[in-house]
Structures are given as structure tokens and as C-alpha cells.
Amino acid sequence: MSGRYDYERDGAAIYRASFAIIRAEADLARFSGAAERVVVRMIHACGMTDLSQDVDMSGGFAEAAAAALRRGAPILCDARMVANGITRARLPAGNEVVCTLDDPRVPALAEKIGNTRTAAAMELWRARLAGSLVVVGNAPTALFRLLEMLDEGAPLPAAIIGIPVGFVGAAESKAALAADGRVPHLVVQGRRGGSAMAAAAVNALASDSE
Amino acid sequence: MSGRYDYERDGAAIYRASFAIIRAEADLARFSGAAERVVVRMIHACGMTDLSQDVDMSGGFAEAAAAALRRGAPILCDARMVANGITRARLPAGNEVVCTLDDPRVPALAEKIGNTRTAAAMELWRARLAGSLVVVGNAPTALFRLLEMLDEGAPLPAAIIGIPVGFVGAAESKAALAADGRVPHLVVQGRRGGSAMAAAAVNALASDSE
Numbered sequence A, B: 001m002s003g004r005y006d007y008e009r010d011g012a013a014i015y016r017a018s019f020a021i022i023r024a025e026a027d028l029a030r031f032s033g034a035a036e037r038v039v040v041r042m043i044h045a046c047g048m049t050d051l052s053q054d055v056d057m058s059g060g061f062a063e064a065a066a067a068a069l070r071r072g073a074p075i076l077c078d079a080r081m082v083a084n085g086i087t088r089a090r091l092p093a094g095n096e097v098v099c100t101l102d103d104p105r106v107p108a109l110a111e112k113i114g115n116t117r118t119a120a121a122m123e124l125w126r127a128r129l130a131g132s133l134v135v136v137g138n139a140p141t142a143l144f145r146l147l148e149m150l151d152e153g154a155p156l157p158a159a160i161i162g163i164p165v166g167f168v169g170a171a172e173s174k175a176a177l178a179a180d181g182r183v184p185h186l187v188v189q190g191r192r193g194g195s196a197m198a199a200a201a202v203n204a205l206a207s208d209s210e
Helices: A009-023 A033-046 A048-053 A061-070 A080-085 A106-113 A117-128 A140-151 A170-180 A195-206 B010-027 B032-044 B047-054 B063-069 B080-085 B106-113 B117-128 B140-151 B172-179 B195-206
Strands: A055-057 A075-077 A134-136 A159-162 A185-188 B055-057 B075-079 B133-136 B159-162 B183-190
Touching: A009 A033, A033 A048, A033 A055, A033 A061, A033 A195, A033 B117, A048 A055, A055 A080, A055 B172, A055 B183, A061 A134, A061 A159, A075 A080, A075 A117, A080 A159, A080 A195, A080 B080, A080 B195, A106 A117, A134 A195, A140 A170, A159 A170, A159 A195, A170 A185, A195 B075, A195 B080, B010 B032, B032 B047, B032 B055, B032 B063, B032 B195, B047 B055, B047 B195, B063 B133, B063 B159, B063 B183, B063 B195, B075 B117, B080 B195, B106 B117, B117 B140, B133 B140, B133 B195, B159 B172, B159 B195, B172 B183
Parallel strands: A075 A134, A134 A159, A159 A185, B075 B133, B133 B159, B159 B183
Antiparallel strands: A055 A185, B055 B183
């Protein structure tokens, strides 16, 4: 109970203090309402207040994504860590959280299409894509493959969160999504991103409650 | 298969190119051998080559942690996302990956000790602590509570990865771990950290193979 360390032990107080520090330090002038809450929670997930400068959200993204969730849209995730980071209790309609990466058909599919397993796993999303919330938090190949699937006539998601992280294709895939324009998008320009940030964005969109 | 985007579709080639970029750009002069591979993989997980400057690893940490894994040490994780990010196929001894956060005893325990659920969940680690690899990738309270438990006489882990992320207690808890000195440690000084980085460190320690 006690000990030689003096630290905040109340979870709700930690959240409140964290969000207050973020709002005091980060430049959030470009964002308001649900969009602002999304950026605050993404910063909370990564510890970097300068992240806001790299966030690129299409007009109406936050409203479109939040409305899709309220309608019961499935949440299609490229990585288990993304799916795992989504707080089920915040979801407004018991939304299904889907990650098809472990489907036994994926390895053969990856071989067949000559792409990564993550990209191949998205082929198994087709039946659920229409009106869904897509969340890519790990693999640039998944984001590129999604854009190709849309080119080939796949049904349109309601919104796409595209924040893969890394050094090969991440910045390029996010720029491609931002330039595409068919679906409301949220990206983090450059190399930064990842599953925690992506899940945080979903958690912000799922509920107005902080 | 084809499409309007030109991108690397081979998973192994993406890894190789990523690690080559990291080694070309990051200042890794302070690290060698297993320690260097740990830092490279942590950078890979977050997309930031300047992370190396904030990494604080005690001498012999990487060797102690890797040896513990080879001996079959359990991996005790504060968050499901950390546990989820550990690649089971890389583990040298089928090591158990443990996260006690969902244990039904946790809410009452949190109430009793007046701390967060994550900190309370660690009370359930006691029987497995001796010689384990502890991985805190999310909650500063978990790291503070662990140090308190060691003060109270809990068995010593073989090594501690302490990289919680955030604005309230994260930097302070990591500084406390680094100053403690009882157990070989890996921390990221400051606010940065998180489950992806923590899992990446474990994945690097688990196998020499990149």
C-alpha cells in the first residue's frame, strides 16, 4: 500500500491528469470535437505531444467513423495487437472486432497473390468491408493492398484509419491513402504509427467519454 | 497482384531493408551484440531512429534476459497488448507468456491495495517472479508497484523491461527502476515507450535470428 515512492494510484485521476497535460502542451488548433478527442488519445498512447503536427484527417472523418460504429459497423484490424488494444466496453453497438491474420487460409493466399500474410489476410475481409471501420496499425502492405482492392471494385468502408509504422512503405502507403480520397481517412504522416496509436483512435471514436 | 502502387511485397525483404535503414541512421555506438539487436528491434517497432539516445540498459541486461529465456523463464507482462506482441515461434523454450490483468480476483485486489488494476494484477505474479523476465509496457503504476514488491521481499526476476508510456509517472517510474539496481534493467527514459516497443525487445532477446 505504502512504500518509498510517491505516485498517483487512481486510474481515473491518471487519465484526467494525462489528458490535461496533453491539452496544455500539444498544438490542437486544427482539430475540434470528436477529431480533437481522437488526436488527444493518440498522443496519450505514444507519449509525444508533437504527434498532432503529423496527423492528417479528412474533413468529416471522425463523424463518419463514429457514426459507423454507432450503426454497428465491424472493426477490421490488420494486426492482433490493434484488435487487442480496442476497449470492448467503449464500443457503442457491441461491434465485432475482426483480425483475419490467423485464418488458416492466409499462408496459401499470401503465396498465391505474392504479398505478405497481412495483405493476404485482408482478402478475407471482403464480405464485411461495406460500411466497416478499417484499422491498419502495423503493415504498409495491408494499406497498399486495401487501396488495390478498392481499385478492383471491393465495397467501400465507412472510414479508414491508416497508421502503419516503420521504414519501408509506411510513409508511402499513408501518403497514398491520404491522396486517394474515396473514403474518409485518418493517417499519421511519416514513419510514426503503430497498433497502440491505431487502437487509441478507435477507442476515442467509440465513445465521447474520456 | 499488380496495381497502381509499386511496393515491396516480400515480408523477409521488408525486415531486411528496415533493419538496414535503422543501422544506417541510428546512433548505436553504445550497444553491441544482443543489446544492439534489442535497440534495433525497438526502433523498428516505433519508427524513430533517435530512440537509441533514450535507451538505458544495465550492463549485462541483454545477456541475463536472453539466458533466462533459454532456461525457460516465464515472461510476465503488465498488458495484454505486450503479451500479444510477443512472437511465440521465436521463444527458445516454449516460455509461458503471462498477463494476469483479466484474472477475476484483480478488481477486488485493486480496491484492497488502493492501486490500479494493472498494479494489483502483479500481486498474482509472486509465485512466478523468481528468475522471470518482467515486461512492463503500459502502466507506470505496475513498475512502481513491482519495485515496492521487491522492497517487501518478493523474489527477484532475472531481468526487467520497464518501458511504460505516457505523461503521469512514466518517466518517474523508469528513472526509479534504473536507479534501483537490484535487477538488470532496460528502460526508455522519458515519456516514450509502450507495448509494441516492449514486445519488440522480448522478440529480440528471444532469438539471435533477425
